[in-house]
Structure formats: C-alpha cells, structure tokens
Amino acid sequence: MDPKLLKTKKVYFFGNGYAEGSASMTKILGGKGAHLSEMTLLGIPVPPGFTITTNECVHYLNSDKRISQNLKTEVLYNIKKLEKLLNLRFGDRKMPLLFSVRSGAEASMPGMMETVLNLGLNDETVEGLVETSHNERFAYDCYRRFLQMFGSVVLGIEAKLFENLAGTSTSLKQTVQSFKALIREKTGKDFEQDVHQQLWKAIGAVFDSWNLPRAETYRKLNNIPSKLGTACTVQAMVFGNLGENSATGVAFTRNPSTGEKEIFGEFLENAQGEDVVAGLRTPLSLHVMKEKHKACYKKFLSLQSRLEGHYKDMQDIEFTIQNGELFLLQTRTGKRSAQAQIKIAVDMVEEGIIDQKTAVLRVKPEHIDQMLHPRIDPKTKKKKIARGLPASPGAVSGEIVFNPDDALVLKEEGKKCLLVRRETSAEDIHGMNAACGILTTLGGMTSHAAVVARGMGKPCVVGCGELIVDEKKKSLQVGENIYREGDILTIDGSTGDVFEGKVSTIEAESGEEFKTLMAWADHFRSMKVRANADTPQDAYKAREFGAEGIGLCRTEHMFFDEHRILAVREMILSKTQSERKKALEKILPYQKEDFLGIFRAMAPLPVTVRLLDPPLHEFLPHDEKGIKDLAKDLGCEEEEVKRRIASLQEYNPMLGHRGCRLGISYPEIYHVQVQALMEAVCELKKNEGLYVRPEIMIPLISHVKEYEFIEKDIRAICDDILKKNNVSVKYFVGTMIELPRAALTADEIAKKADFFSFGTNDLTQTTFGLSRDDAGSFLFEYVQKNILPENPFISLDKEGVGKLITMATQNGRAANPTLKVGICGEHGGDPASIQFCFENGLDYVSCSPYRVPVARLAAARAALMSS
Amino acid sequence: MDPKLLKTKKVYFFGNGYAEGSASMTKILGGKGAHLSEMTLLGIPVPPGFTITTNECVHYLNSDKRISQNLKTEVLYNIKKLEKLLNLRFGDRKMPLLFSVRSGAEASMPGMMETVLNLGLNDETVEGLVETSHNERFAYDCYRRFLQMFGSVVLGIEAKLFENLAGTSTSLKQTVQSFKALIREKTGKDFEQDVHQQLWKAIGAVFDSWNLPRAETYRKLNNIPSKLGTACTVQAMVFGNLGENSATGVAFTRNPSTGEKEIFGEFLENAQGEDVVAGLRTPLSLHVMKEKHKACYKKFLSLQSRLEGHYKDMQDIEFTIQNGELFLLQTRTGKRSAQAQIKIAVDMVEEGIIDQKTAVLRVKPEHIDQMLHPRIDPKTKKKKIARGLPASPGAVSGEIVFNPDDALVLKEEGKKCLLVRRETSAEDIHGMNAACGILTTLGGMTSHAAVVARGMGKPCVVGCGELIVDEKKKSLQVGENIYREGDILTIDGSTGDVFEGKVSTIEAESGEEFKTLMAWADHFRSMKVRANADTPQDAYKAREFGAEGIGLCRTEHMFFDEHRILAVREMILSKTQSERKKALEKILPYQKEDFLGIFRAMAPLPVTVRLLDPPLHEFLPHDEKGIKDLAKDLGCEEEEVKRRIASLQEYNPMLGHRGCRLGISYPEIYHVQVQALMEAVCELKKNEGLYVRPEIMIPLISHVKEYEFIEKDIRAICDDILKKNNVSVKYFVGTMIELPRAALTADEIAKKADFFSFGTNDLTQTTFGLSRDDAGSFLFEYVQKNILPENPFISLDKEGVGKLITMATQNGRAANPTLKVGICGEHGGDPASIQFCFENGLDYVSCSPYRVPVARLAAARAALMSS
16 A cells, blocks of 8 residues: 555545455544445445545644545545445435444544434435335434434534423424424524535534543543544445334444353344434344344354454444345444453464464453452342443442541441542542542542542542532432432442442452463463562462562561560660660561461462561550550650650651661661571471572662671571571572662672562652652642653653663673562552563562462563564 | 882881982882981981881781781891991990881871880990980980880880879989889880890881771771871981980971961970970970071071972971981971961962962862851960860850750750760750750760761860760869859860860951962862852852852742741632632732842842742641631631641651642742742843843752643743843743652753752752651761761762762753753762762852852862863
C-alpha cells in the first residue's frame, strides 16, 4: 500500500466480495471498518458500504468542524457505487437507499461513541420505503427511529423527550409528527429533509462523539491516545424490523464469563440493533434462533467459527436477519472476564489455534489480579440494586457508613464497613483506610476515591449515579428503597455492581487452566519472583503461589509481638549498653523461633532478612495508660518513660534515626538479630537436615562506610556461630538500596555487598522528596492535573527513580560482577514496574504473596515482549 | 635525586656549609631537618648534625619498634663525621660530644612531639664537660636537665616528680643524685650510662611521640595523614646556659599578632630552650639583646631578614648564643593571627617579595572567617582564667548556666548565656541552641560540643581541663576561684581563652589590607558571589560585603510579620478559592513593599526571589491561646481552627505539602506573590528609574510538569503587568534543584527554566534520607566513628550530593546552553564546597551576607589553584 495513497485517500469501499481495506488497516479504518472490509473479502455476507478514515476525523476536529469538499466528493462517488450495486438511490422517493452511520476507532471503545441508523428517510422517501417494503408500519417505525436518533445524536435533544412523546402517541405516523414538532420546537427549524445534509451532519456527529466525556474517560482509563480520532462507516441498511422473519442480535463465539467453548448470545425478532441495547424488550436465547431460524442459525454457526479461526481469538459478532437472509454487521475481539480470558487462551493452545507464547501474552497481569481477588459467587442468589464504574477490583460486603469518622468507629469495634460518599476528598483518607470498600455516587475512574482505593488495594465502585446519598441523614436511596447506616450492602469493584445485603463471595481460585498458563509463563520467564513475608504463615502462602524465595522478611513485626514488646521497650529505655544487652537477651529466643519457622517454610530457597528498620519510638506507647503500665512493668518513674519518649520524638521520622543508623548507635541490636538468625540456620541444618540460604540485609545505607561498619560485625558473628556449631552454610550479606545516595555510590557499596535489593518505597519518597503518608492530600490532584501520569508509589517512576535503579545496577555490577540485584518495594508486584526491572536485568522481583502470580506472568510477558 | 636512593638512604648529614638535604626535602627530613640542611647550605651558623628520615619512623612503628641494625650503622657513620668535624667524641670522658635529639614532621606540629637535649651525658662524661667548659655548675645543670628529659620522655616518668625533687635539693650535684634515684625507683634499673643505648632509646622515643594522643588530635584537626611519621634530627649541642654571655630565644621576623614589620621575640640568658617554654623565668625582650648582645643582635637581624627573603614568608626562628657566638637552631614559617596573615601577605606584595596570586593563595578562607567574627579587644584589660581548645571561632560573654534547660529559661528571659558542661550530648542540643556560647571541660576538637557548635556557628571552647565543673551544684572552679550560675564569663573560640567577667569585643573590621586583598581576590575570581537576604537591611549588608546580587530571597519571612500573619492565617483557613483570594489581597500591598525595599537595595544587581516554600501549618498557632485568639480574630469557632490545624498536620513535613506543591494546590498564592513582585519592579522603573533584574524561583520541583504548570501562570502575570505599565524589564523564571528527582531529570527542566539554583540543604537531606533537624542525635557519632568525614550539612558531600550537582549541571547546560547555574544552600559559604562549585563550572554561589568575603576569597583561590 502506497503510504502517500493512505494519506490522501479518504474513503474505503467494501461490498459484493470486494473491499479497498482489510483487517490490517484498523489504524485508519477503525476496528469496525477494517473488519467489515475483511469480512467482505472473506466472502461473508456484509451489507455494502464505505468507511471514512480516522485522519478525516482528526482533520474535521482540527478545522472548525467542517466536512471538506474533497471528502464530500469522495463520499458521493462511493454512494454512486452503492446505488449501482444495490439498485437503490439515496434520497429517491421510489427506491430509497438508507444508511447506517457508525463510529469505530482503532481501539475498541464499546458504546462510547455515536451511531445513526435509517439515515436517508424524509417525508418523501418514507413513502418510497412503504412501497418497496409493502409495509407501512415498518417504514414509519424506521422513520420515527431515525428522527429520534438524529434528534438526539445530531441535534442534541434529550433522548428522554422522544421516549416520553412516543408513549403518548396512538400510531407510528402520529409519533413521527410529534417527533418532528419536538425537533422544530427545540431547534427552531424544521427537520432536515435534504438527505445529503442529513448525511454530512450525521458524519460530523460521529466525529464529534470522539470527544464525548465518556469517551475521553474511557480513553484515559485504557491509555488510548486522544489524538487518534474515530473512523466513520456509512453502510447500507439491512432491516431486522421487517417482520417475524427478521431479527437482530449479538453473539460471542465462546462464553465471555466462563470461557466455555459454546456460542453465547441473544437476539430480538422484528427489531433493530438499538432495541437489544435499550433493554425495553427481553432478548431471546440463541436456542430460539436455532429452532425458528434454522437455516440462518446453521449459517451463523459456520460463519462465527470461521471468523474465530481467521482472527484466532474469541469474536463478538453483530448480525441481522432481513426476511430470512443473514448479514453480519460487525465482528471484533470479544471482551471477557479474567477467568474466561485464561480458559480461552489455554483452550486455544490445546485446539492448535495459537501457541503458548501467544496465550501468555494474551492474558494480562490484571486478569490474574482479578482472579486473585474475592469474587461474587456466580451461583448465589443476589439482588442487584445499582451499577457504577468498576474502580478497584474485588467484592466485599459491609455495614454502610456515611462519613470517615464512623468508619473508624466501626473498624475499632471490629466490624467491616463500606464507606458511602457522594465523593471523597483528602480529608476522608482515614475513613477510606478504615473501611473495607468504598462506594461513591459521583466521580469517574480517575476520581479521588478511585485513585486512592486502587492505591490501597480496596474494592471500590464510583460514579454510581442511581444512588441518592444524604450524608447528613446517613441514608442512601435507590429508586424506592432506602438504606440506612448499619444496613449491609455488597459491592463488586471488578464489575461496578452494587447488591443488597451480604452476597457470598468466592476466594481466589486457581483452576486447571490457571495452573497450565502459569506453568507456560514460568517456562518463558528468566527473572525470579520472590515474596515479601514476615511470618511462617505468609511464607507458606508465598510458596503456594509460586514464590522462589523471600525477598524481604521484615524483623520489626517480630518485635511488636505482645510477648516481647515489654523486653523491646526495656531495651529502648536502657541507659547503658549492658542494660540494653540484658533486655536483648530476652528477645533472642523469640527471634530465633521466628527465624526457625520462616526458614523451615522456605528451605532450601533463599530468605532475605532485613535487620531492624523503624525508629525506636514506634515501639513505645504514646497514651497515658500505656506509659503508666510500662513504667510499672519496668519499675521506673513515669516521668522517666515520658522523658525518653520525648527525647526520641522526631520532626521527620522517615528521615530520622532508623535503619542502619540504629545499628551504628546500638550495634548490640543487630548483633542479637544476627545471632538468632544464624543459630536458627545451624539448628535446622543439624536437627532437621534443612539447608537454609540466608541473606542478611542492612537497611537504609547511604554511605559505604555505614555498610562496612555493620557488615564486619555481622560476618564475625556468623562465622563464629558456624564454627561453634561445626556447620557449613553459605550466607550472604547485602543491603537495601533505598536512598538516592546509596544508588549514586552503588559502585563503592557493591565492592563490599553480596546483593542489592531496591527498596523502591523509600527510594521513591526520597527521590521525589515526598512522604507517602502525607502525599494523600495532594498527590491525587497531581494525577488529576496531569502533572504525574500516575501515583509513583504504585507504578515506578521510570524517568527519575528508575534512573537511579539503572545507574545503581550498572555501576554495582561493574564493580562486582557476581552482585545479585532485586527489588522488594511494593513496585515488585506492579506489571509495568516488573517490566522495567526485567529491562534493567534485575535477578528477581519480590512482592506480597498474593501478587506473586501476577508478577510471574508479568515477568514472562516482559521476557516474551523483548525477545 | 634518585628515588631509589631516597628509599634506601636513611640518614642525611649537615654541617660546616655542606648538607645532604635541602628545603625541598621536608617529606623525608621533616620541616626541621630540611631547613637545618637548607640553612647550612646558605652558610648560616647551624650546629652540625644529621636527620633520620620519616621513612625510618614509619618502619620503626610498623616493626615492633626496633631500631634496625642498618639504621644504627648509618647513624654511627654520621657520628664519626661529627666527631671529626668538632674534634669531640660521643661518650668520651674527656671531650664529650653531646646531642639534641629532636622530632620534626613534614607539616609543622609545634609542641606536639618530643625532644631530648644534652644526650651523651653520664657519670663519666659529665666530668669531661666540667673540664672542657671549666664550669661545673653548667655541666651538672646539663646533666640534671638530661636526666629529667630522658626520664620523662624516654622512660615515661611523670615530669612533675622531677620538678618536685629539684625543689628539695641544695646543689645541682645533689639534684643529679636524687634524679638518678628516682629513675632507679620508678624503673627498677639504674640510669642508662651507655651513651649509644641512650641515643637509640631517645630516637625511639621521638618516633613514638608521633603517636601521642595530642599529636593524633592535632593531625586530625589539621588533616595531616597519620601514616607520614616524623623525622628525627640528631644535632650537636650548643649551650645557651654557659653563663651570662650565653642565651637562647625565639623570634618572629614580623609581629605574629598584628603583622607589623618588626622583629618580635624574646630570649633568656644563661638558659636552654626548654626554659623559654616552661615559663619559670620571664623571658626578656629582644631590646635587651640589642643592648647587651650587640654583635649577636646585629648578626641575627641580618640573618632573619635573609631567611625571610629566602623563604618569602614570615619566619619563626630559634637561636642560641653560646659564649657570644650566635647559632640558629630552627627556622619555620611562623604561625600568625588572621589579621597578621592578611597584613603580611599584602605588605610582602608591596615589598616585592611575593606576587598578588601568592598573597591570595596564602590567606585562607578561615582567616577571613575569623576576621569577621567578634574578637576580644586586644586593648581591653582582662583576666584570663583558663585556656582550652579553640573549637569554634568568635568571642562572646554571657551568664554561665550548667544545664540545657536553664539555658532555655535564660534565653526566654532575653539574656545571653554560656552553657558550661563537662561534655555535651545529643540531649543538650536545645540548650546549645539557646546559649550564645559553649564551654566544656572534656573532649577535643571533634567532640560533640565542638562539632555541633561549629555547625551552629556559635563560639565554643572545649577540653578546658583546668576547670572543675559541678553540674549539680551549678558551679565552676578554677584554682582558687569559684564561679556560680549567673556569673559572667567570656570565651574566645578562636584562641581557646576563657576570661572572667565581660570582656569587650570588637566587631568584624575590614582594614585597608583586607580591602586590598579582597580586591586582588575579586580580580582573580571568575565565579560570582551572591548573598542570601530576605530584608532590605540584609541586602544592604550583603552589598557592603561585596555581594553581586541576591541568590536567595525567601518570601515566607514576609508572611510571618505580625501585621500580616492574621491575613496569612485567614488565607490558610479559607474554604474556597475566592475566600483565599480575598485574604491574599490583604497581603499583596505588604509583599509589594518588601520587594520595593529589597530591589531598591540591590538594583541593578540580580535578585532571586523564591516563592512561598514552607508548609502552611508553620503559619498557624499551635497553643491554646493562639488558637483562641485566632478564632476570635477571624470570627469563627475554635473547633474549626483546631480541625484545620489537625488536617494540615504532617508525619514528615520536610517531605510534605510545601514548595511548588502549594503553588499547584493553591495557584492564587503564587499569583499574588508574582503580582506584588512585578508591580514593584515596574514602580521602581517608572518612579525611581531603577533597573531591577528579578529572577523568580520556584521551589521543590521534582517533575518538569510541576514547573510547567506554575511557570505558565508566572509568565502570563508578569507579561500582563509589564504591558499594563508599559515597562520593559527582562525577568527570569527558574527553579531550585533541591530534590534528587529534579537533578536526575535536569535536562527536561532546563529546557524550560532560565536558571537552576542548587538548594543543597534539602538536596543533602533527601539524598542521604537524613533530616537535619533529627540528625543531631546521631550525626555526631557518625563523624566520631569515622563513617562520615564531616557533617554533610556543613561541607558538601562531593561523592553523593555532588554527583547529582555535576549531573544536573552538565545535563542542564547540554539541554539549555544559556542556563545560569548557582547554589544557594548554606554550602555556598563553605570553602571546600565553593571549590567544588567552581570545578563544576557554576556561575555563582550564594551565602549569608557575613560569609560573602569568605566566599569571594574561596572562589578566587579555587580559580588560582586550577590555573
């Protein structure tokens, strides 16, 4: 194809087995146009027509919204071709040619843009249609449909006004009269009788619909660039509303919910496509079609199977039966549930349609994510009361509350609650955090509630406009029903559905196809996936999900345990090193037990243990009672406890006395931790024959000398314990890279360290100078004002933080070729960040146990996409 | 010189106009040895001797502290040469040759290491000395001196024990006996009679003295590497204690306090060098020498002038007159006060001895710094009660307090106080901050008190062991005197002196020589020096000190003014943008007045104005009364004020809602600031004909889109105001680079910005992940444990933070060749950091007005050193 031609040719014809376009031309013809051409070329019965390119849309939108004369000329030329082919004439009072005018962009944006059917009707041509169809009812049905669509889509009159009018009319002819009167009333002009003017205006309206707010939102959510524009297909009408032998419907080649290989769809007799969508009449099952329209059904079965084989993916097909003759009006890759996506991908490999790589690439990490969230049990009885936008996946039930403070109260009472708000703001964060799900009536997929809920990993439904919330009265109205504080609702953040009462959910399941797909993914993957786990339970869970080690085992959680917190506090309040050592001795056996449990769960896989990280004040009580109790327990003055707490207070704890800084001020803390760890390693080897691969990680290093200071002691203690126990185990000492200075001087540190693990949470905080705890109040605004593409704590900032990771990895490896490099921040579970890690040659990513399958797939996809 | 020879030759001879060494060989012969050789070559009368190299010291210290046989052989060979030259014999009972054994390192370390005089005396040779000198008293005086020095320096017996014994003896012979008895008692052995054994032991003791604690401390303070070692010079004795026609003394070629060109020194008749140091006898003025030792004086005058001319610097010379004959025993560059340093440098240029470049290089930034601190008025009467280490320069008087809380109380009462402690710790910081000076009895130049005081820029004297502090009784004892809380003392942190009562000080002065030197410095300097100034007063001060613009004008100080804080608070508590705008309108005229004042002071020099930076909660009251008053003033509920304060609270304010993040959330704040600024610019131009060069600086940028968002409005407002006023002024918009991400993406930002200014305070905080406010509790330990070479908030961390500066400057300039780059953090006044800025090609540094002269000199020195 001559690219010059592509730029200048504005209209592509298709019809009668010949087409100027093809499936490969979605960029300029949109999905609908390209596939109509493709189907035509395949010999599939498609009403003939032509597609105006996306370039023309862009040109139209950028030039005062005028249809250029050149475009008109090409359109008129193609209309001539259609007239000749069909032996009809556009605007002819005897044999009128009618058109559907349809939008269709490169990326599928179902329902987001506009369509006009039955174009070409006017007071004269409608009579022609009466004559050619011998069916006055049909002709006036078409005319009133056209008036309504043109009136609402092109002239901007509220669709409801037409619907209301229709209800008052006694005949279709009268309806047509009243619709024309409404148009005159609302626009001050008579309804356009010139069919060409109708066409130009309808094409303009389709182009304009590219910029409808709902379309913009959809594009933003799906990362579709706004500059692409939509194509516009003008196609000869076929009529599903010609009588009982006519019909219209949609069908999927496989079940889009379960993925089962079975044709799945519905149809309406004597109807046009919009009726299926509008939901005024209940569509029929395809079984009815099989019985009543046998020949058409048989033909459709063969065509849908052919299309699926041709496109090598499940198809979503629109069809119309006109007087017993089958036409296909659209085919596209069918949307489907996560479960269906996986089943279809695996089945198609087994059917020989696609290969394993394609299957792995077709399943997106989001699908795996959805599979791993609790879902509504499809078998359970439920009453759906509303539907909003699916803002953050997962299903959850809870008592409804109407303000953040109430959410906090319920949380403290140990109850699960849903926070219901008109919209949320920064001041609601504490309540959002306390609630187990969020439901709003306003806002879209990028609203505050949506962004924050996704960040928190909580189910969330937004923009549920059917609900009327009265925050003062603490009530929620849907239609007739009123729900009050304490009533239970269920939301499904994966679909946007809202149900009455508690609906049973099913936990993450991993069917056979899931396991098959993950096995393929593991085969294609080179980067390892580990889990962040602090307890034996988490460690077992992680292995179950396929983790290949622990990338981050935080030891501070062990300090908070109620049996040891007193000893920990005694240690912190000690005035001398020997007092501190005495308190630490008490903690030692507990820590050893912790390590025994975790190592046992993971052996022989590697476990990266991070030495104590948080500032000491986090372990002290801050309320009067806690202080009093502690003073009593330790047998000291309350004043002394208070004084110590005050002296440990910090202005910016994130940048304070924590991490390795503690290990330098109080070396004995790390000494005891390392002792507990190494003794556990030795015991497991000697008593249980378990081989453990410990990696001791020093947090918050900023200068190589900090590392050296601490590393020396660690190695001495480890070697000593190994020698004493006469055990030979390889252990590793390394560091978090979580401060810019560590990344900048990685070459120095790498000379000494066995491994690096990027702590991207803190690295993001320090690189941006942005406290995650405090950013809630303005980060949302940043994303909304398009200053940041997304929350950098969720998806790694490649240009800034990523630059440090690249530098540190390259310089670190250059200084120490055996350096192992991983990531253990929360980004380790984010697909885009995982791809970045792969591109930078990291050895592994580590994430929460539940994200491990997502990470495994993301790592495989990254490898496949780069190969 | 054959380097192999340097390594193998161990001993360098000098005497009788011939020398194997020279002034250029200080590295292996030490200053003393090299200059004795040089003086010998110059034909100056120097007692002959030889110098053992520093390499031998290193070798000795690294090899079980044994004098090698090879070294002994070379020493004995050189002794033979001396015996032949002097016609005396080492250890001979008739004509005994005596030695002084003296230390001397490459860098001058006055008084830090050991010396042994009169070596070679024993019970037999002392009789020979009696015979050759015909002076028994002299001979036994030498012997008892030798016994005492050998006993204390070599054998480690407390010197005081000898002094006590001397007081009880009736004759020198008896003293000798009692000294020998003391040595036997303390060492269990008789005093060493073998002169060769005496020599080997004395050489060993000199080498050992390299590692004396005081020497180590001195090296640490003066950045002298510990691996260098000291040379050891063995030199034939000449005797200043042979009678009234003998003497010993020291003299400077110029006045070391004032720099006046006049010989300045003192001497003692019939004495040895140690007597001058010991201070038991009061030395005589050189005027006495001029009268009583005319010939020697005349000769000395000529020699000292020749030496100063030869070395082209002021010399500190030791001499001895032996029976009317003058010998020089040492010459070295003389230590001098800051004032003298400057005067001598300038005078020597005028005398044609050195050129301007040398003069500028000879004056160190510390000298300028000292000149700019208040000094003790030399003309005032004062009672010095003790001397400690000069830990942080400047002189200050205040009531003494003995704990940090009392310091705080006095400060709140508006009184000046000195915090007196045995030593300080992290828990004293608030008191150190409240005090105007710090005095400790323990600790050295790198103790907590010293490090923190230097950081705070407060005068500090440490390690003042003569003081006995009772912190409980709140009293301070020095000898007989007791000082109690509330008594006034004065400390001079530049000298370590402590005085009783209030001693008058003189403010920074800038004499003629100072101005001359600074003019030369400005001539050699390419990098500009600006000042950080927030008020017209500061701006005038800065210009007085030679600032070439304002590099940082903080606008938040303007917000704190008591007349506007209410409007500021009203703005913060506003619920809507229009309320906020109304409050800002009230602030506008005040801000304009501020800008008018500052611009007027600086025109036509550039002024960089930073838009509002601190988080809003800093402007709100936090005490009950303040909240109550505010609620009343604003006519709202107290609860509302409290709620707003609570909602603005942050976990990590340093990383919170501040800087440009405010400008994005509340654009109207910056709009009003820019409006005030630009209207001031226009008014000055129109009404006073003053040309202003405003540079508008956006703080805390991390992402180029933040910059774009704010910059667009700024330029629109500026252009609009200029147009309205029909004024044409060039203005600039740029940004602080104070977050790692800004530095990492500097190329992106530079495409939009006119200038960068490195905010190295925040950049250091975020690069290290270290809060300056909280680091006090452990940063000191870091420096002490040698983890960090120094506090990175005082001297720029070149490897980490510096790497970001280098990257940002290079990438920024590559993207925008006209980009102006400066630094406005406190490092802008630190000489080492200034040198780094110069090496990285920065256009200017900006520092506090008082540091401007320091920065001007440092910038000149950096340019000269690189050329």
